[in-house]
Amino acid sequence: MRNLLRTALIVSAAGAAATIAVVSAQGAENSAVDEPPSLAEDYTYPGAAQILATDHVQLISGDGHIVYAACPTGPDTVGLLQISTSERVGPRQNGKVCFHVLGSGGQLSLKLPGVYSIRGDGLSTGQGHKVKAALTTDAGQHTTVDVPPDGTTQVGIAGTPAGDPTTLLELNATT
Template sequence: MLTAQGSEIAASDQPPSLVEDYSYPGAAAILATDHVQLISGDGHIVYAPCPTGQDTVGVIQVKTTEAIGQTLNGRVCFKVLGTGGELTMKIPAVYSIRADGLSAGQGHKLKASLTTDAGVHSSVDVPSDGTTQVGVGADPNGDPTTLLELVATAP
């Protein structure tokens, strides 16, 4: 709508903002069905179905004692699109993080940021072809940990 002078446009006629907020697409639906809280990322780490069987190459696996994930079995998986990426989330009671490679030189190196219920923050490195135990997986008498962020880089 134009004003009397014809030089201004009404606020309701403005196009939506093009500023990206990096919120995870479909996060509300994933939280409702799979109980996985995905917050934001750069679009290069995406929530993915967990494979069955031994061949897990190409998929990051996070294991938790909670009934979450696509089959509510405590396994949550992600795929890295490209050479690296980052994803912010809240996955409680994590005890194991497995990178997406099966042998040396495959997959992505990971840096995982975690916190305990008491607010003790930590960061662990996960080799591109290995598994890192965290929380009660690293110390059965330790505090459960919540996974807050994954950052993937080329090996």
């Protein structure tokens, strides 16, 4: 009788352990399925692949406050940063690329070769954003230039003195 009781207890304990293991495994499996996707932002530029394919502008990442925009056909670029490059880029393939700064400032990482001019987004004194532009040459010489809110900064081959061709790597705008 004693052995029978001991065997019953062992069988019951083993069955309970197996049940707990199965329930635990199902719970882990269900929680993995039931959990929503991560809300962590990776700052990848939305639509970057399409912009690269059509306009030959490589937009990498940003905070969403500097956005790619169509350049106006006339000289009025109020509210837009205008980048001039010797490459056939942009919607018209004319070497002009524009960006709109939303709000008080923003950050954008990109790769835009052949840049020789960066124009601020204000047309008169006191308007526009202060911009810092990070550039590099093919030789790996990195520079950062200040772009006045209402003016133009010449870089690379258009700089004084004329330098090597530059690739624009980053734009940082503030008020």
